[in-house]
Amino acid sequence: xxxxxxxxxxxxxxxxxxxxxxxxxxxxxxxxxxxxxxxxxxxxxxxxxxxxxxxxxxxxxxxxxxxxxxxxxxxxxxxxxxxxxxxxxxxxxxxxxxxxxxxxxxxxxxxxxxxxxxxxxxxxxxxxxxxxxxxxxxxxxxxxxxxxxxxxxxxxxxxxxxxxxxxxxxxxxxxxxxxxxxxxx
Numbered sequence: 100x101x102x103x104x105x106x107x108x109x110x111x112x113x114x115x116x117x118x119x120x121x122x123x124x125x126x127x128x129x130x131x132x133x134x135x136x137x138x139x140x141x142x143x144x145x146x147x148x149x150x151x152x153x154x155x156x157x158x159x160x161x162x163x164x165x166x167x168x169x170x171x172x173x174x175x176x177x178x179x180x181x182x183x184x185x186x187x188x189x190x191x192x193x194x195x196x197x198x199x200x201x202x203x204x205x206x207x208x209x210x211x212x213x214x215x216x217x218x219x220x221x222x223x224x225x226x227x228x229x230x231x232x233x234x235x236x237x238x239x240x241x242x243x244x245x246x247x248x249x250x251x252x253x254x255x256x257x258x259x260x261x262x263x264x265x266x267x268x269x270x271x272x273x274x275x276x277x278x279x280x281x282x283x284x
Contacts, residue, residue, distance in 0.1 A: 102170065102171045102172070102204075103169065103170045103172075103182050103186065103204060103205065104167055104168065104169040104170075104202075104203070104204055105167070105169070105189035105190065105200075105202070105203040105204075106161075106165065106167050106200075106201040106202045106203075106213070107166045107168075107193045107198035107199060107200050107201055108164055108165055108166070108198060108199045108201055109164055109166070109196070109197060109198035109199050111166070111196060111198070115196050118196075119158065119192060120141050120158075122192065123143065123158070123188070124143055125141040125142060125143045125156065126141060126142060126143055127141055129141065129142065130142040130155065130157050133155075133171065135157075135167070135169070138159035138160055138161055138167070139157050139158070139159045140158055140160050141157070141158050142155060142156060142157040142158070143155070143156045144156075147177050147178065147181050149178055149180075149181075150177065150178055152172055152174075152177045152178075152181075153173060154170060154172050154181070155170075155171040156169070156170055156171075157169045157171060165201075166193075166198060168189040168192065168193075170182065170185045182205070186203055186205070186207060190211075201213055204243075205245065205248065206248070206249070206252045207249055207252070208251060208252070209251040209254065211252070212252055212256060214255060214259055228265045228268035228269045228270075229265075230269075232273060233270040233272050233273050234272075234276070235257075235276040235277060238260075238273065239253065239256075242257070242259075242260060243256070244256055253280070254280075254281060257277055257280065257281065258281070261277060
């Protein structure tokens with residue numbers, strides 16, 4: 100089951116939670132199947148109008164103040180318009196409710212990319228370059244991006260990788276391509 104989540108952080112009053120449930124037309128029952136079902140608090144199943152793709156909109160709570168808004172789909176991916184519509188809805192809800200945006204996938208802007216705090220990227224990537232990539236276009240997938248991801252999103256992810264100790268051991272051709280990409284050449 101694929102998904103397009105938005106992760107946020109903050110406190111919501113019962114009134115704000117009710118606004119969220121009504122605005123998204125959610126059932127006041129948690130989802131009982133699939134990834135993250137244990138954290139689900141409300142959901143809604145529906146079908147995309149233009150393609151007939153079955154979708155599920157879910158709101159989950161992580162810990163005391165983490166909120167995850169997710170659009171799930173099985174098999175065929177929903178239209179780009181539907182994914183963008185829900186990304187925008189999630190972002191608007193996060194803003195209206197005063198939550199802090201952590202990440203939206205797929206990211207459309209740089210502020211929708213979660214960047215680990217100093218030291219986290221080093222431990223998650225390691226100190227040795229063990230990737231087969233010598234071409235920037237192939238590296239995007241490893242960074243969790245599609246080739247058509249917005250440029251500013253690619254810049255954030257690339258800079259994050261370049262801060263790791265492993266970057267100095269990456270192929271010279273890749274490092275040169277990355278520098279040219281970041282300078283706009």
